Amino acid sequence: MTLLKLKNGQMAKVDSVSPNLKSYERLLELGFITGELVTLVRRAPLGGPLQVTIRNTSYAISREDARHIQIQ
Amino acid sequence: MHKLVVLAGNPNVGKSTLFNQLTGSHQKIANYPGVTVEKHEGHFTTDTGQHITILDLPGTYSLNTKSEDETIATNSILGSGANKPDVVIVVAEATKLQRALLLALQVKRYHSQVILAINMMDELLQFKMHLDIQKLSTSLNVPVVPITAREGKGICELISAIEAFPKLNSQDTTTRSFTPETPNSISDDYKSINTIIRDVLTHDSDLKNSDSTDQIDKYLLHPVLGPVLFVALMLVLFQSLFTWSAPLMDAIESLFGLLSEMAQTHITNPILKSAITDGLINGVGSVVVFVPQIAITFVFIGLLEMSGYLARGAFLIDRFMRLFGLEGRAFIPLISSFSCAIPGILGTRTLTDSRQRLITILIAPLMTCSARLPVYTLLITCFVPDKTLFGLFNMQGLTLFGLFLAGVLAAMTMAWVFNRILPKSHEAGSFLMELPRYRRPDFRALYKYVTLRTSAFLRSAGTIIFVLSLVLWALAYFPRSQTITDRFESERRAIISQNLPDKQNEDALALVDQAEQGEFLRDSYMGRVGQLIEPALAPMGFDWKLGIGVLSSFAAREVFVSTMGIVFNLGETDEESETLREKLQSQRNPDGSQSYTFATALSLLVFFAFAAQCISTLAAIKRETNSSKWAWIAFGYLTVLAYVSSTIVYQVTSRLI
Numbered sequence: 001m002t003l004l005k006l007k008n009g010q011m012a013k014v015d016s017v018s019p020n021l022k023s024y025e026r027l028l029e030l031g032f033i034t035g036e037l038v039t040l041v042r043r044a045p046l047g048g049p050l051q052v053t054i055r056n057t058s059y060a061i062s063r064e065d066a067r068h069i070q071i072q
Numbered sequence: 073m074h075k076l077v078v079l080a081g082n083p084n085v086g087k088s089t090l091f092n093q094l095t096g097s098h099q100k101i102a103n104y105p106g107v108t109v110e111k112h113e114g115h116f117t118t119d120t121g122q123h124i125t126i127l128d129l130p131g132t133y134s135l136n137t138k139s140e141d142e143t144i145a146t147n148s149i150l151g152s153g154a155n156k157p158d159v160v161i162v163v164a165e166a167t168k169l170q171r172a173l174l175l176a177l178q179v180k181r182y183h184s185q186v187i188l189a190i191n192m193m194d195e196l197l198q199f200k201m202h203l204d205i206q207k208l209s210t211s212l213n214v215p216v217v218p219i220t221a222r223e224g225k226g227i228c229e230l231i232s233a234i235e236a237f238p239k240l241n242s243q244d245t246t247t248r249s250f251t252p253e254t255p256n257s258i259s260d261d262y263k264s265i266n267t268i269i270r271d272v273l274t275h276d277s278d279l280k281n282s283d284s285t286d287q288i289d290k291y292l293l294h295p296v297l298g299p300v301l302f303v304a305l306m307l308v309l310f311q312s313l314f315t316w317s318a319p320l321m322d323a324i325e326s327l328f329g330l331l332s333e334m335a336q337t338h339i340t341n342p343i344l345k346s347a348i349t350d351g352l353i354n355g356v357g358s359v360v361v362f363v364p365q366i367a368i369t370f371v372f373i374g375l376l377e378m379s380g381y382l383a384r385g386a387f388l389i390d391r392f393m394r395l396f397g398l399e400g401r402a403f404i405p406l407i408s409s410f411s412c413a414i415p416g417i418l419g420t421r422t423l424t425d426s427r428q429r430l431i432t433i434l435i436a437p438l439m440t441c442s443a444r445l446p447v448y449t450l451l452i453t454c455f456v457p458d459k460t461l462f463g464l465f466n467m468q469g470l471t472l473f474g475l476f477l478a479g480v481l482a483a484m485t486m487a488w489v490f491n492r493i494l495p496k497s498h499e500a501g502s503f504l505m506e507l508p509r510y511r512r513p514d515f516r517a518l519y520k521y522v523t524l525r526t527s528a529f530l531r532s533a534g535t536i537i538f539v540l541s542l543v544l545w546a547l548a549y550f551p552r553s554q555t556i557t558d559r560f561e562s563e564r565r566a567i568i569s570q571n572l573p574d575k576q577n578e579d580a581l582a583l584v585d586q587a588e589q590g591e592f593l594r595d596s597y598m599g600r601v602g603q604l605i606e607p608a609l610a611p612m613g614f615d616w617k618l619g620i621g622v623l624s625s626f627a628a629r630e631v632f633v634s635t636m637g638i639v640f641n642l643g644e645t646d647e648e649s650e651t652l653r654e655k656l657q658s659q660r661n662p663d664g665s666q667s668y669t670f671a672t673a674l675s676l677l678v679f680f681a682f683a684a685q686c687i688s689t690l691a692a693i694k695r696e697t698n699s700s701k702w703a704w705i706a707f708g709y710l711t712v713l714a715y716v717s718s719t720i721v722y723q724v725t726s727r728l729i
Contacts (some may be wrong), residue, residue, distance in 0.1 A: 025138065
C-alpha cells in the first residue's frame with residue numbers, strides 16, 4: 001500500500017521508496033528508510049501536496065511522490 | 073593565526089543566526105561565480121587573537137550534489153588546497169538530530185576537524201526530551217557544543233572549540249576524493265544513527281509533548297479556513313504596503329525636491345545645473361523613492377519566512393501555481409512584485425529549484441508595479457470616459473483592473489512558455505519542502521536581513537542608475553542649438569519691451585520658457601531619435617512625441633509623465649495635471665483629426681503594462697541570476713511582448729471605435 005492511500009492523521013511504517021522517483025535520494029536522506037514511522041497529517045485542498053511527519057519533522061511532499069512510497 | 077571555518081547543516085536550523093552572532097556586522101554577501109547561490113562570508117577575532125574567517129554555507133541534507141546549493145556546500149566543505157576549511161561546524165536542530173547526523177557522519181569521512189553544534193536546545197525542554205551531550209560526543213568522536221544561537225548561549229564554548237583545533241597545514245590536504253553516497257550507505261548511516269540516538273536521547277514521558285505548531289496548523293492549514301486566512305493576510309500585506317510606504321515616499325520626494333532647489337540656486341553653469349537637477353537628482357530620485365516599498369516588502373518576506381508561515385502559504389497555494397508550471401513558493405515573490413518587482417525578484421531566494429527560480433524572476437516584471445500607476449492614471453483619466461457601464465462598473469476603474477489582469481495573465485502565459493522552452497534542470501526532486509515549527513521571528517536578524525539587502529540593492533542599482541540618468545539626460549539636453557536660443561531670446565526681449573504689468577509679464581515670460589524647453593527637447597538627440605523611429609512607432613499608434621516619452625521612461629516609468637509635460641511645453645507637470653490632459657486631447661493631425669485617441673491610449677497603456685522600463689529591475693535580475701544574459705533576455709522578450717501587444721491593441725481598437 002502507498003502513503004497516498006493513508007487517511008489524514010494515520011501513521012504507518014515505511015517499507016520502501018520507488019527508486020525511479022526523482023526525489024528518491026532526497027527522501028532517503030530525510031529518513032524515509034525501511035521501518036521508520038511516518039504520519040500523513042493532511043492533504044492540501046484541491047489536490048495539492050501532502051503534509052507528512054517523519055522523525056519529528058513535517059514536510060510537504062507531492063502526491064506523485066506519495067504514490068511511490070510503499071508502507072507496511 | 074588565521075583560520076577558515078565553514079558552517080554546514082540542514083536548512084532552517086539557525087545557521088544564519090549563529091553566523092550573525094559570531095560575525096556581527098563583519099559580514100558581506102556576494103555570489104559564488106557562475107551560480108546563483110549566495111556567498112555569506114564574515115570574520116571575527118577570538119579573545120586569544122585568532123582571526124577566523126567564516127562561511128555560512130547553504131543548508132543541505134547530505135554531501136551528494138543534486139542541486140546548486142549542495143554543490144557549493146560540498147565543495148566548500150571539502151575545499152581544495154588553501155580553500156580547505158580548518159574547521160567544519162555542522163549545525164543541528166536539537167529536536168531533529170538524526171537528520172543532521174546523516175550530514176555529520178558524511179562530513180566526518182572527509183574532514184578530520186568537525187564540531188557538532190546543537191542549536192535550539194531550549195526546544196528539547198519543551199518536548200520533554202533529554203540529550204546526553206557527553207555520550208553523543210564520545211559515540212561520534214567529535215566535540216559537541218550545545219547552543220541557543222538566538223540568545224547567544226553556548227557561543228563562547230563554540231569559539232573555544234574552534235580555537236582548540238589546530239590550523240591544517242597545506243600538506244594535510246589529503247582529502248579522499250569525494251564519492252557520492254549511495255542509497256545503501258544512507259541506509260547504513262541511519263542504522264548507526266538510530267543506535268547512537270537510542271543511547272543518548274531520552275523522552276521523559278511516552279507521549280511527546282509538542283509545541284503549539286500542530287495546534288496552530290489546525291487553523292492555518294484548515295481546508296477552508298486556511299486559504300481564507302491566507303487570502304486575508306495577502307490583502308492586509310498588500311494594503312499596508314501601499315499605505316505605510318506613502319508617507320515615507322512623500323518624505324523622500326520632498327527631500328529630493330529640496331536638493332533640486334538647492335542645486336538650482338547654487339549652481340550657475342546652466343549645463344551643470346541641468347545635468348545635476350534634471351539628470352542626476354531626478355533620475356536617482358525616481359529610484360530612491362521606491363526604497364521604502366522595497367524595504368517594507370523585505371520586512372514582510374523576512375517575517376513570513378522566519379515565522380514559518382511562508383511554507384504554509386506555499387503549501388496551500390501550490391496546486392494553483394502548478395497550473396502555470398510554478399510551485400507554491402513562487403507565490404509570495406510574485407505577489408510582492410505588485411508593489412515593486414525588485415524585492416519580489418530578490419525574494420525568490422526561497423525557491424530551491426533554480427529553474428523555478430529563474431522562471432519566477434523572468435515573469436516578475438509583468439506584475440503591475442506601483443511605478444506604472446502614474447502613467448495609467450494620466451492616460452486613463454485623459455482618454456477613458458468617466459462613464460458607468462450597466463450602472464455598476466466605472467469604465468475607468470474597469471480599465472485599471474483590466475491592466476492588472478493583463479499583467480497577471482501575461483505572467484502566467486510566459487511561465488507556461490518558459491516551462492516549455494527552458495532546458496529541463498538536472499536537479500533532482502519534485503516538490504519537497506520542510507514545514508518548520510512556528511517561531512517568534514528574531515527581530516535583530518530581520519533588521520540585519522532588510523538593511524543588508526536594501527543597501528546591496530542601492531549599491532548595485534545605484535551605480536547603473538547614476539550613469540544611465542546622466543546618459544539619458546544628455547541625450548535629452550543636447551544639442552542646445554544656438555538658433556533656438558537666439559529665437560527665444562528675441563521673443564523674451566519682445567515681451568519685456570511691451571512693459572506689461574508685473575504679473576502679466578511674468579506669465580508671458582513663463583510661457584516662453586516652457587515653449588523653449590519643449591523646443592529644445594524636440595530638437596534634442598532623443599527627440600531626433602523619436603522622430604527617426606516614428607515609422608516603427610506608427611503601428612502602435614504613437615507619434616514621435618509619444619516616442620520621446622516612451623524612450624525616456626525606459627530608465628524609470630514615471631519619467632513618462634514629466635517628459636510629456638515638457639514635450640508639450642508645460643514645464644513641470646504630474647499625472648494630475650489638467651493642462652497636460654487638455655494638451656493631449658487637443659493635439660490634432662494635419663488633416664484635423666485627433667492625434668491621440670482612445671486607441672492610442674489603450675495601446676500606450678498596454679505597452680507600459682509589458683515593457684521592461686525599469687533599469688533597477690533589470691539590475692536586480694542580473695544580480696539574482698548572477699549573469700547579464702538573463703537580464704538581456706528579460707529585456708528582449710518584454711520589449712517584443714510590449715511591441716506586439718501594443719500594435720495588436722491599436723490596430724484592432726482603432727478599427728472598432
